[in-house]
Amino acid sequence: DAKTTQPPSMDCAEGRAANLPCNHSTISGNEYVYWYRQIHSQGPQYIIHGLKNNETNEMASLIITEDRKSSTLILPHATLRDTAVYYCIVYTGTASKLTFGTGTRLQVTL
Amino acid sequence: KAGVTQTPRYLIKTRGQQVTLSCSPISGHRSVSWYQQTPGQGLQFLFEYFSETQRNKGNFPGRFSGRQFSNSRSEMNVSTLELGDSALYLCASSLYGRASTDTQYFGPGTRLTVL
Numbered sequence: 442d443a444k445t446t447q448p449p450s451m452d453c454a455e456g457r458a459a460n461l462p463c464n465h466s467t468i469s470g471n472e473y474v475y476w477y478r479q480i481h482s483q484g485p486q487y488i489i490h491g492l493k494n495n496e497t498n499e500m501a502s503l504i505i506t507e508d509r510k511s512s513t514l515i516l517p518h519a520t521l522r523d524t525a526v527y528y529c530i531v532y533t534g535t536a537s538k539l540t541f542g543t544g545t546r547l548q549v550t551l
Numbered sequence: 552k553a554g555v556t557q558t559p560r561y562l563i564k565t566r567g568q569q570v571t572l573s574c575s576p577i578s579g580h581r582s583v584s585w586y587q588q589t590p591g592q593g594l595q596f597l598f599e600y601f602s603e604t605q606r607n608k609g610n611f612p613g614r615f616s617g618r619q620f621s622n623s624r625s626e627m628n629v630s631t632l633e634l635g636d637s638a639l640y641l642c643a644s645s646l647y648g649r650a651s652t653d654t655q656y657f658g659p660g661t662r663l664t665v666l
Binding site for chain 2: 473485490492539
């Protein structure tokens, strides 16, 4: 599975959009981009995933570049409860094996 | 729909003992994966079970084992515990484990402390 690179930490003011980047320059054609977050030692929570098109759900939007080498997770109106570690993962296949990197620690402040 | 449940939530053991952790997947999910999370190594994949068969395995010693029952519930066992086994053990379930169509949903984890 392709490796991902994320900034170790980011800050965001409450109410503003949080844009979390992820680089996956070695992604292959059949690998999906998944985003999870983990709030202080709880189990990771699924946010969104996509293959090539941009995706949106009730939690966030996922923007994938045309060459698929990078993506951005957008939380449109961040709240304090969005403070967490965000993981960008790319994977494929049928093995249900997620390879987590170190993620981005997002701190939302008043 | 009930989420993934894990029992117990907290456990304290001593070196040399063994431990069994349990995971009940979301109803209808057939794939169960286990992960270990430590401050030093982060989240690491242990193994995955599908239809009572181990389908994939991470890079962990043979002291770590698991099984899945016909109702998709899964257990993992760690024998001869070492201090380094202290970790948060997470279980995740999905329908079939396919990246294209399935999403893995995680349980709250079992916090194991080895003294």
